[in-house]
Structures are given as C-alpha cells and as structure tokens.
Amino acid sequence: MEAKIGQFFDSIGSFFKGEDQIPWCDRDIIHGCERDVAEAANGGSDELKSDSIMRLSWALVHSKQEQDVHRGIAMLEASLTNSSTTLQQREKLYLLAVGYYRSGEYSKSLQLVQRCLQIAPDWRQALTLKKTVEDRITKDGVIGIGITATAVGLLAGGIAAAFARKK
Numbered sequence: 001m002e003a004k005i006g007q008f009f010d011s012i013g014s015f016f017k018g019e020d021q022i023p024w025c026d027r028d029i030i031h032g033c034e035r036d037v038a039e040a041a042n043g044g045s046d047e048l049k050s051d052s053i054m055r056l057s058w059a060l061v062h063s064k065q066e067q068d069v070h071r072g073i074a075m076l077e078a079s080l081t082n083s084s085t086t087l088q089q090r091e092k093l094y095l096l097a098v099g100y101y102r103s104g105e106y107s108k109s110l111q112l113v114q115r116c117l118q119i120a121p122d123w124r125q126a127l128t129l130k131k132t133v134e135d136r137i138t139k140d141g142v143i144g145i146g147i148t149a150t151a152v153g154l155l156a157g158g159i160a161a162a163f164a165r166k167k
Contacts, residue, residue: 021128021132022062022098022101022102022129022132023062024062024063024064025058025059025060025062025063025064026063026064027063027065029059030056030059030060030063030068033052033055033056033058033059034056036052036055036056037049037052037053037056039052040052040053053075053079054091054092054095056072056075057072057075057076057079057092057095058072058095059072060072060075060099061073061076061095061096061098061099061102062098062102063102066103069099069102069103070099070103072095072099073096073099073100073103076092076095076096076099077096079092080092080093080096086119089119090116090119090120090123090126093112093113093115093116093119094112094113094116094123094125094126094129096112097109097110097112097113097116097126097129097133098129100112101129101132101133101136106133106136106137107137109129109133110130110133110134110137113126113129113130113133114130117130
C-alpha cells in the first residue's frame with residue numbers, strides 16, 4: 001500500500017515538474033558533431049556525410065537551446081524528402097517529432113510520431129514519445145482549465161463585489 005501511495009505522489013510531482021524521458025544534449029556534443037560534418041564534407045563518402053548530418057540533427061533537436069532545436073528541425077525537414085529507405089524516413093520523422101516537442105508544438109509532434117508509428121508500430125522509442133506528448137497535451141489542458149476557472153471566479157467575484165457596493 002505504501003508503495004502505491006509513493007507512486008501516486010511521484011506521479012503528481014513529475015506531472016507538475018513537467019519531466020519527460022527524452023534525453024538532453026549539451027553544446028560540447030553539438031560542437032563535436034559539427035566538426036564531424038565539416039570533416040565528412042571535406043572528402044568523406046556520401047554515407048559518412050549522411051551519418052554525420054543525422055548525428056548532428058539528433059544533437060540539435062535534443063539541445064536545451066531553442067535556436068539549436070529550430071536549426072535541427074530545419075535540417076531534418078530539408079533532408080526528409082531525400083530519405084532513401086523507410087528506416088531513414090522513420091528516424092527523421094522521430095527526430096522531427098522530438099524537435100517539435102522541445103519547441104512546444106505538441107500537436108505537430110504528435111502528428112509526426114503517429115506517422116512514425118505507421119512505419120514501425122511497435123517501435124518503443126516512438127511509443128514512449130507519443131505517451132510523453134499526449135501527457136504534455138493533457139497537462140497543458142488541465143492547467144488551461146485551471147487558469148480559465150480562476151479567471152472566471154475572479155471575474156464573478158469582482159462583479160459580485162461591485163453589486164454589493166452599489167447596495
């Protein structure tokens with residue numbers, strides 16, 4: 001019983017903290033990936049170039065810096081049409097979904113992760129991201145309802161106070 005109570009309070013705490021299981025990436029990793037892309041561009045094979053660009057895209061959409069996330073999204077969107085295999089398309093759709101999640105565009109993220117799951121329905125990473133996005137949408141909805149209810153209550157209280165003063 002105590003374990004269930006502990007789980008309940010942990011879930012409430014993580015709900016209000018807005019935690020998720022998506023990893024973050026720091027600037028050092030991004031700079032290393034940028035060096036790899038530059039080296040691959042100077043005489044590397046097409047496969048090496050593609051792999052280094054995918055690693056950089058991964059690092060950018062997992063960054064804590066908003067401008068990095070937007071840069072990663074732009075890179076992925078530009079390269080999505082050049083996906084030669086369904087595996088590449090799936091990976092790019094997933095990273096785009098992560099990028100849009102990080103930038104706060106939850107509905108766009110959900111659409112992309114659902115497209116990803118059409119390609120690979122049992123892919124655990126995508127299923128986890130889908131649940132994370134849905135939880136965030138639910139959380140934002142609950143907070144929005146709370147803010148609206150508070151505003152309505154304050155407005156009604158102000159109107160009631162104004163009528164009370166007139167009498």
